[in-house]
Amino acid sequence: xxxxxxxxxxxxxxxxxxxxxxxxxxxxxxxxxxxxxxxxxxxxxxxxxxxxxxxxxxxxxxxxxxxxxxxxxxxxxxxxxxxxxxxxxxxxxxxxxxxxxxxxxxxxxxxxxxxxxxxxxxxxxxxxxxxxxxxxxxxxxxxxxxxxxxxxxxxxxxxxxxxxxxxxxxxxxxxxxxxxxxxxxxxxxxxxxxxxxxxxxxxxxxxxxxxxxxxxxxxxxxxxxxxxxxxxxxxxxxxxxxxxxxxxxxxxxxxxxxxxxxxxxxxxxxxxxxxxxxxxxxxxxxxxxxxxxxxxxxxxxxxxxxxxxxxxxxxxxxxxxxxxxxxxxxxxxxxxxxxxxxxxxxxxxxxxxxxxxxxxxxxxxxxxxxxxxxxxxxxxxxxxxxxxxxxxxxxxxxxxxxxxxxxxxxxxxxxxxxxxxxxxxxxxxxxxxxxxxxxxxxxxxxxxxxxxxxxxxxxxxxxxxxxxxxxxxxxxxxxxxxxxxxxxxxxxxxxxxxxxxxxxxxxxxxxxxxxxxxxxxxxxxxxxxxxxxxxxxxxxxxxxxxxxxxxxxxxxxxxxxxx
Numbered sequence: 137x138x139x140x141x142x143x144x145x146x147x148x149x150x151x152x153x154x155x156x157x158x159x160x161x162x163x164x165x166x167x168x169x170x171x172x173x174x175x176x177x178x179x180x181x182x183x184x185x186x187x188x189x190x191x192x193x194x195x196x197x198x199x200x201x202x203x204x205x206x207x208x209x210x211x212x213x214x215x216x217x218x219x220x221x222x223x224x225x226x227x228x229x230x231x232x233x234x235x236x237x238x239x240x241x242x243x244x245x246x247x248x249x250x251x252x253x254x255x256x257x258x259x260x261x262x263x264x265x266x267x268x269x270x271x272x273x274x275x276x277x278x279x280x281x282x283x284x285x286x287x288x289x290x291x292x293x294x295x296x297x298x299x300x301x302x303x304x305x306x307x308x309x310x311x312x313x314x315x316x317x318x319x320x321x322x323x324x325x326x327x328x329x330x331x332x333x334x335x336x337x338x339x340x341x342x343x344x345x346x347x348x349x350x351x352x353x354x355x356x357x358x359x360x361x362x363x364x365x366x367x368x369x370x371x372x373x374x375x376x377x378x379x380x381x382x383x384x385x386x387x388x389x390x391x392x393x394x395x396x397x398x399x400x401x402x403x404x405x406x407x408x409x410x411x412x413x414x415x416x417x418x419x420x421x422x423x424x425x426x427x428x429x430x431x432x433x434x435x436x437x438x439x440x441x442x443x444x445x446x447x448x449x450x451x452x453x454x455x456x457x458x459x460x461x462x463x464x465x466x467x468x469x470x471x472x473x474x475x476x477x478x479x480x481x482x483x484x485x486x487x488x489x490x491x492x493x494x495x496x497x498x499x500x501x502x503x504x505x506x507x508x509x510x511x512x513x514x515x516x517x518x519x520x521x522x523x524x525x526x527x528x529x530x531x532x533x534x535x536x537x538x539x540x541x542x543x544x545x546x547x548x549x550x551x552x553x554x555x556x557x558x559x560x561x562x563x564x565x566x567x568x569x570x571x572x573x574x575x576x577x578x579x580x581x582x583x584x585x586x587x588x589x590x591x592x593x594x595x596x597x598x599x600x601x602x603x604x605x606x607x608x609x610x611x612x613x614x615x616x617x618x619x620x621x622x623x624x625x626x627x628x629x630x631x632x633x634x635x636x637x638x639x640x641x642x643x644x645x646x647x648x649x650x651x652x653x654x655x656x657x658x659x660x661x662x663x664x665x666x667x668x669x670x671x672x673x674x675x676x677x678x679x680x681x682x683x684x685x686x687x688x689x690x691x692x693x694x695x696x697x698x699x
Contacts, residue, residue, distance in 0.1 A: 208250045212236045218404050218484050220273040224251040226262045233257035238268035252276075255335040256326030263376045271339045271374075274402050275474065277482035280629050281666060283602055285310050286324050289317060290332070292599035296467040298333035299360035300439060309599050337361055338374045340467050345379055346386035347398045350463065352379050358463040397466065399456040403479040406487070406505030409449040411677060412477060415509050419529060421536045423544065423556040424516075435547055435557045436472065437513055438465035442547060444554050445473065454479070471598070475629055478507035486631075486667040490674070493663055495650050499674040506677070508669045514596035514627040515589050516558040521622045522582050522614065523572075535572055539564070542571045561590040581614020588612050602628050625669055634661050634668035644675030 417427030
């Protein structure tokens with residue numbers, strides 16, 4: 137079987153062995169590998185799963201499951217909600233597309249086909265089911281797991297890059313020409329970047345129609361459409377109804393206060409909400425974050441302005457209230473919240489994979505659905521990572537609060553204790569940071585990192601190549617492997633990031649009977665790939681609060697505990 141370079145990269149990332157081309161594989165007189173350079177036998181690897189199927193075939197898949205129609209059909213027959221967002225079920229007789237878990241009567245097999253995304257189904261002439269709302273399902277976990285160009289492009293589109301910079305801006309960020317990127321996405325997803333962005337605009341518009349009192353015209357432009365006519369045509373095509381009818385028939389719950397947007401952000405169960413909210417709450421910086429035990433709130437810095445959010449956990453979703461300076465930032469705000477709470481993760485698959493290691497079986501059983509906390513602002517996370525070197529979590533919070541009080545941007549967020557946004561990278565770089573009262577070397581490291589981010593030398597955007605970002609971070613004075621890996625874990629959302637030298641990770645490993653010398657722990661962690669970030673959360677969770685402190689490192693032992 138022949139595979140292309142993009143497929144080869146994804147297989148390598150997922151831990152499969154792929155033969156690389158040799159000199160004999162190259163075409164005469166040309167530098168690149170021939171199309172036949174990479175040859176894999178079907179018996180060597182199952183292309184449609186990241187892990188072998190379990191006996192009940194309910195976990196272990198990735199978004200590529202749609203390439204096996206019979207597996208998709210069995211999932212649709214079971215109405216398995218864990219696959220919502222990983223593929224689309226399209227019914228030819230009704231021209232409707234649904235989630236795999238749609239409660240409607242199961243159609244006949246010969247009338248059903250499958251697509252990887254809603255955009256692909258829309259491009260083929262299908263409209264969204266009004267009963268199961270497939271456009272509002274959780275996102276595919278594959279885009280965070282993978283590191284290839286298509287996955288990076290999908291993360292950037294979700295952040296609204298196409299709406300702000302066009303397909304040209306998206307292609308530049310990914311490092312391809314517009315034509316080549318469109319070809320890659322169309323070959324794999326059945327839809328190009330414009331179609332994927334169009335599907336996202338339609339979902340954003342529907343959210344605004346159902347949860348705000350904005351005029352139809354304001355909704356159209358806030359969602360990213362270039363004209364009201366284009367907006368109306370798209371909504372009729374996708375939802376088979378007009379924007380006015382969508383607003384009229386919306387099943388509104390308790391209306392949010394004027395100027396605010398109420399959202400339901402779905403996730404795939406299981407979801408360890410208490411652990412995730414507790415992790416964020418323990419590290420909340422007064423002024424920009426607050427947590428009262430049940431509700432988490434924070435300020436947001438978005439491409440077109442600021443805002444703030446209030447988040448509460450529900451059994452099958454997060455209930456979110458957003459207030460934005462510019463409603464055009466809604467898609468970006470949603471993307472950052474989904475990253476912060478790791479809502480697109482396939483926790484069932486990661487739990488099953490990690491539980492195969494007997495040392496993690498009991499921690500996984502005690503805390504199913506463990507998520508890896510992300511961040512709403514990569515710059516903030518990166519600066520906080522350096523602030524927290526060599527000190528306790530509480531001390532790191534104190535330093536961050538001093539920084540926010542001195543350099544943060546004041547905001548007014550009624551009904552909350554939020555008073556500031558985190559200072560910009562440029563403002564931090566210009567300050568001498570004397571208010572922090574910390575060693576000059578670490579102050580200089582923070583200023584160097586902030587300057588590199590402000591000047592574009594360090595890119596922490598959703599579509600960045602994670603390996604290249606690590607190398608760039610390590611080139612900044614004062615940034616070592618621990619700090620770069622921690623930033624990769626939470627800001628770059630790398631599901632395979634792992635801090636083997638972290639003191640808390642090593643202590644947690646020792647409690648679970650895992651060898652905790654750095655080299656031995658690194659070798660042991662290979663069996664957890666590509667879910668090492670989730671495994672690390674279980675190791676941290678094995679500690680009591682009193683042990684989560686950092687010793688002062690020596691040149692030979694630079695171990696730290698995460699902030």
